[in-house]
Amino acid sequence: MQNLLSEAASRAAAYLDGLPSREAGPLPGSVERLIRALEGPLPGGPSVAEDVLAFLDDYGSPATVASAGGRYFGFVTGGALPATLAAQYLAAAWDQNSFSFVSSPAVACFEAAALRWVKEALGLPAVAEGALVTGATMANFTCLAAARNHVLARAGWDVDRQGLFGAPEPTVVVGGEAHASLFKVLSLLGLGRDRVLRVEADGQGRLRADRLPPVDGPVIVCIQAGNVNSGAFDPAEEVVAWARQRDAWVHVDGAFGLWALASSELAPLAQGFREADSWATDAHKWLNVPYDSGIALVRDAEVLAKAMSISGSYLLPSTHRDAMNVTPDSSRRARAIEVWAALKALGRSGLADMIERNCRQARRLAEGLRDGGVEILNEVVLNQVVACFGDDARTQRVIAAVQDDGTCWCGGTSWKGRAAMRISVSSWATSDDDIERSLAAILAAHREA
Template sequence: PLPAKLEDVALGWLRDVLGLPPETGVGFVTGATMANFTCLAAARHSVLKQAGWDVEADGMCGAPPVTVVVGEEAHPTLFKSLGLVGFGRNRVVRVPVDKQGRMRADMFPDLSGPTIVCLQAGNVNTGAFDPAPQIIPKAKAANAWVHVDGAFGLWAAAAPCKAHLMAGYADADSWATDAHKYLNTPYDSGLAFVRSPDVLQAAMAISAAYLPSSSTRDPANFTPELSRRARGIEVWAALHTLGRSGLADLVERTCRYAVRFAEGLRAAGYTILNEVMFNQVLVTFGDDERTRRVIAGIQRDGTCWCGGTTWQGQTAMRISVSSWATTDADVERSLQAMIRVASELA
């Protein structure tokens, strides 16, 4: 049917613009949480199969232990996914991070036995990327599976001036991202990429006497759901409309806007906590209480909307720029409103 064909077309485009291996398979899922879950289920299948265990048939009880390595600043949805897939949210090895939230390669542990390493491409607060060129070779030398949580950051590969941030990530085994972020599709548009479609299918496939069989790709064999909407249509439509150059411009333009926000707020005397390398900005307006008051004031003002966060123990305002509709004028007007509200609450 047409929805399945459009998914195939969109997959080819996605592999191209994101710089993923040509054999990569994909499951169109609800969002980054289910994308992480789907990829981790594939990882579970692979590492336990290598250990002689059929997890789909025999479950996790009695299975060989699997080591899961994450960074200290991994996103909460990754931990939720680890719990759902049976590894547990707390039974992980946490690698220390630097001030930007990047995993410290010099603190990366020695690996042995079935292992899954989870990297982050684009921290939700700072935009930072784990050092894949240093970590992935270590993981591969130990025969570990490497998964990438790239809800925001995976899209850096589509922009020539930001593609360097994704250096080394194509050597991973799976990647999770959201289309509702940089592609600006509606919610319920996650993408679970797995290097080996056979591994993804082994973890997700379903068969029943009443279900038709086909020699072509069956989307139901690559996602947790059997019954689902045709999510690939919005992804296909966004890519078809933007094209390669349009998507590159969207990423580069929003990253430029993030830099402008940081420069303007810093010039006004406020503290920028992160290295603005992607589309995220963290700013404080003094102590934690004052920062919270300014955030509330900006939200009441209504010119723009920014939320609060806590970064390594400090309250901050988080600016995240990813909308196709944002213009230079919007940025300048929003920046003026932020500075005005902050000065009024001084």
């Protein structure tokens, strides 16, 4: 076992060491080679573990995108800080099922500490309860399940016992630029994708508070901290004031933008979001821990527990915090170890510096592209840059050329009816040199197109 794990560490280190000099996308021909290698039937007998590892590395590593490196700017992807990668490696060896205190006291203790530190870093209420889940989609699900049950309970309806058949109809209000995953969550919760009230957004994707509807009854309003394209923030102060007049629940979808609260320089963008009732964010974005790692926080701990706790369990009652009673999962991996490791490694100042550096780098990219004749479609207030290279066909050619070149990786998006390149700077590994190399490559593709 020791030799096998040592070899795994050696191969992983070699992979990471090669990222600065390799292409940002899969190496040419590697995906086709992997597909051919995987076409065989299930082996008739056991394989040697070292051979399994070698296959994964020899065929899998070349076919990966270099998202752990400094020049990958797709999908708001953070890298994995060294401390978090090592922590994941150790936690995998522990192989803990972290559903309760008794199943893993160590993980339960780290989880409580990690959630406390997250709240401290973001300036969120210490009394809030949290859940570590797979990502922002499940974090939104967790928070909005609590919200749904709570607003209906105030209307005299117990969702836990009665379900939704015959329940008062809650009104869900979202901005016109709400993330697509939010509608998936509303569908899963029985609230419907098409029943929501969508409030008009401004030119940067911000919900227009002056267009909020005059609704009453059970109401949930979802606001966005960091538009997935522009990085813009909904006007939280105005929305919260509107909600409080109606006794409505305010939920924040802050997959990456909520981390602005960790920086004194950027916190004014998101200050008003601290007054919400629940918050969803990703640790695998701007906290830079390995996938999959999302965080759900609910101001009223009892409300979250009522929505998520297991009733009629065969397990004995516990005096400790059991994660299965505040998350959708029972059996679950030890995400807390990586979250704790990231916050321990960075500290308050390191976290702020990383976020501020990425935002400064995004501004530099936008400035350099604009100077090179590229149209920047968004106000670069955070880490997102939306660039247009002419008409849709030309923009798509530039995106394809950049991806084929391999110096960096930037994805395509649709913004205000136009095809655009979206550049998301959110990795600890991105250096200023990476930015300059990437800028030069994008401008070269622009000129060639």
